[in-house]
Amino acid sequence: MSINSKASPVSFRNVTKIYGKDVVAVDNINLEIEAGKLVTLLGPSGCGKTTTLRMIAGLEMATKGAILIGDRDVTLLPATDRDVSMVFQSYALFPHMTVMENVSYGLGFSGFDKSETKDRAAQGLDLVGLKGYGDRLPSELSGGQQQRVAVARALVLEPQVLLFDEPLSNLDAKLRRQVREEIREIQQNLGLTVVYVTHDQEEALAVSDEIVVMRNAGIAQIGTPRQLYDAPADRFVADFIGEANIIPCEVISVKNETAEIDIAGFKHSLPSRGLSAGPAQLAVRPTRLKLGAANGIEMQVEKATYVGSRMEYTLRAGFGEIFAVSENVDEPLAVGSTINVGLDAIGPVLLPKDQGV
Incomplete structure (x- = not known):
């Protein structure tokens, strides 16, 4: 054929x-x-x-x-x-x-x-x-x-x-x-x-x-x-296509289609996707989180699980729990420790606050 x-x-x-x-x-x-x-x-x-x-x-x-x-x-x-x-x-x-x-x-x-x-x-x-x-x-x-x-x-x-x-x-x-x-x-x-x-x-x-x-x-x-x-x-799409953490945030300002957001005191800039200033949500893949960043959201390590090729973590901040992964299996984060969690420059996505599942 x-x-x-x-x-x-x-x-x-x-x-x-x-x-x-x-x-x-x-x-x-x-x-x-x-x-x-x-x-x-x-x-x-x-x-x-x-x-x-x-x-x-x-x-x-x-x-x-x-x-x-x-x-x-x-x-x-x-x-x-x-x-x-x-x-x-x-x-x-x-x-x-x-x-x-x-x-x-x-x-x-x-x-x-x-x-x-x-x-x-x-x-x-x-x-x-x-x-x-x-x-x-x-x-x-x-x-x-x-x-x-x-x-x-x-x-x-x-x-x-x-x-x-x-x-x-x-x-x-x-x-x-x-x-x-x-x-x-x-x-x-x-x-x-x-x-x-x-x-x-x-x-x-x-x-x-x-x-x-x-x-x-x-x-x-x-x-x-x-x-x-x-x-x-x-x-819904963020949750269904792979895993996503949905984090509440505040859009502080929008300029030239770039939004500056605030998450528990941590500032980050990303595409505004048509949103204006006010409450919003951030969808973040577990792989797009920077664990142990110099500047980030302060979180506590609640669970640490070794699954062979990577570590899986449950982290807690003031707004709730998130799920993160790391390929660094040789130096796992200690349960109970406090770390700063940053965001990748590409990957986190803004969503409207009222967007339902």
Whole structure:
């Protein structure tokens, strides 16, 4: 198989999905997914991400709005007419069929003759690193290998869009890391349009060109992994994409889009992000705190935990507790000691005071 020239963009235009009379699963979303990109729908359970994926697949129909794949309006088309493939959380392999038969299954309905079907299936297995496994049964494979068979089965159809529904949730942590890297490599090498659903923030950050963070049936923020991590739009995104300490602060002044803030007597300057003088909040990643700084917020070390590659600390100040990490495992901070905690020049982000979770 060559680079996928069929890869197509996906557009959602004011799409709503309502179950029954009043259960709104997806609420008037607009979304543009570029051809050849891997876009992840990320969010907590019940936020609408899986419903959104299933509407692309045609497994759920939109109540309102339009869904386009390429230039074609597929809103009312059944799944069989959409030219998409889906990799399910459960793999959905046929236990009585060999690996080769599983990968070939969809090709049998696509008009390919036996010779071409066999060639494409063999290429698909080679692509996912399972050359020579064609005669085995799924029960003779590990969980990671079964997942790769499911990916190969979807890839051989050369769909316009490839969909993944929580594809790694059944794998252990080490395999999860390995398989996500393989999925990303295949997607990039073949130029596939991939829409990927997960609730795992680290997984989303690792595989995505762009992440759509969903909350309460809507879209909270869209951006690259770095944009979402370094500049979350609100407290929910700051909390959900990695860990964040939310610290109360006061914006003293704003000049040329730079705010000077005060946190318990400690002054710091950073982008104002449209805020004016008054009460605000600061979102700070645990890695963006400077422990033992010459100038900072006075805090007491309440807990110190060694986790191998780093130390994890719970620190207390007048406004409450924060969580911090340090790679200095050889000289841990003593529990009960008092230190100054500063802020990195890049990383802390101002949020409005009234921003809810």
